[in-house]
Amino acid sequence: MGLSTELANELNNQMNREFESAYLYLQMAVYFEEKNLSGMATWMRSQYDEERAHALKFFDFILERNSTPVLETFQKPKNKWESPLNAFEDAYEHEKYISSSINDLMEKALTEKDYATKVFLDWFISEQVEEESTVLAIVEQLKMIKDSPSAMFFLNSELGTRTAAQE
Ligand code: FEO
Numbered sequence: 001m002g003l004s005t006e007l008a009n010e011l012n013n014q015m016n017r018e019f020e021s022a023y024l025y026l027q028m029a030v031y032f033e034e035k036n037l038s039g040m041a042t043w044m045r046s047q048y049d050e051e052r053a054h055a056l057k058f059f060d061f062i063l064e065r066n067s068t069p070v071l072e073t074f075q076k077p078k079n080k081w082e083s084p085l086n087a088f089e090d091a092y093e094h095e096k097y098i099s100s101s102i103n104d105l106m107e108k109a110l111t112e113k114d115y116a117t118k119v120f121l122d123w124f125i126s127e128q129v130e131e132e133s134t135v136l137a138i139v140e141q142l143k144m145i146k147d148s149p150s151a152m153f154f155l156n157s158e159l160g161t162r163t164a165a166q167e
Helices: 005-034 038-064 084-111 115-145 149-159
Strands: none
Touching (some): 005 038, 084 115, 115 149
16 A cells, blocks of 8 residues: 555655754764763764664655655754753753654554554654654753863763664
């Protein structure tokens, strides 16, 4: 069974949002490099890799369902932040926005009784819970750190050990 035109469009929009997320996080990696917080830059770069992988999951699924992925242009991402906390707060807000768009997609799939899309989206629903929780934990740690250079040094080192999940 093929995708309805409307669902194909919504899946395509989500694919583009995932690419846009990748773009935002790569720009955040630049911000952290310039702040000499290379561990946080590594974390953001891994996040960039994950978002590209998410986009490609949509890309492949759209193709498998005999529809056509269409790449769009998107806006230049923000490239300045007041502080590391401010950048991670933006990342958290962005993930909440992505979760809500995935939820909207799920609602549409269920309304259309497109169960193959529902099963495909299940993974993203769980992934978003994890993404929000991970980024929020970093936000909370940065709030605790405030202006302590040694605590910032420690968190930066810890975040630098991250590698992108291979899914
Ligand atoms: Fe692909 Fe961070 O959501």
